Amino acid sequence: MAKFLNTSATNFFLEELIKNAKERLILISPYLRLNDRIKELLEDKNRLKIDIRIVYGKSDLHPDEIKWMQRLDYIRVSFCKNLHAKCYMNENTCIISSLNLYEFSQINNNEMGILIEKQHDESVFQDAYEEAQRIIRISEEVRISLDEVRNQTQEAEVTNQDNDDAQQKLTSSKLAAKYKLKTQDLLDRFVDKGFLILNDRGKHQLTEQGKSVGGEFKTNQYGGYFLWHTDMPIE
Structure with missing residues (x-):
């Protein structure tokens, strides 16, 4: 019983x-x-x-x-x-x-x-x-990578930043969610487009092309993360 x-x-x-x-x-x-x-x-x-x-x-x-x-x-x-x-x-x-x-x-x-x-x-x-x-x-x-978890943690912080430009942008995980993608899939697409590259340690790094379309790399106490325009082309 x-x-x-x-x-x-x-x-x-x-x-x-x-x-x-x-x-x-x-x-x-x-x-x-x-x-x-x-x-x-x-x-x-x-x-x-x-x-x-x-x-x-x-x-x-x-x-x-x-x-x-x-x-x-x-x-x-x-x-x-x-x-x-x-x-x-x-x-x-x-x-x-x-x-x-x-x-x-x-x-x-x-x-x-x-x-x-x-x-x-x-x-x-x-x-x-x-x-x-x-x-x-x-x-x-x-299968969440450490970078994805950091992005999730940082989303609330980005929303509260006193930077008007930042408030017009989304983290990688937020942008992926907007298009119903996994974060890793979005990052892979941005590598294919030349917005990101993988360095010798397997970490994503923003390229000049990525910067030209409005991509930004930010850091805080959790580490680094990317910001993108809400209308970033993903196809």
Whole structure:
């Protein structure tokens, strides 16, 4: 039968769920912010080549999270718009809870959850598994580079700049979204057009041609990013 979990029990059984995964691990949580303990557990599962799927719903990824994920071969990450569910499961156990991943081990919070075990509640477990698979199917798998994350972080800052010209322009990720493209696809097109080149470290660099069409390279505490006119030709 399903078990009720309070805050401390949710933390305990979530850790056990991750540790006991032998074939697959699904983590669905709006916020993709992982503490050191969760990262340690996932790194161990990655070494064992366990299939790990993480679905998140808030596009506020921190560069440190991306750096960490880029080192792991068996973790696939997807973005699901309007995601509010928190569901964690392996091949035998499922937890549906109010606990976000970034709140793991914060036992001062007041959380509730339900533990479902396949051997005791197979139909309920299967329903939860099928819904998790549906969420994965409607999600967009992401391979976000560190440059893209910096661009996303900088969008709000660009909007607030006291530069009238900057307010007429968009970051690469904003411009890509306008044309329903991935940021990397937009950058590839600008390389083809000669607006950007790749330097010997594989980083994009603005060309004189790119500057002539209004492209700008800016820097702040997160690093560098590009600005483009809202009507930049992309074809």
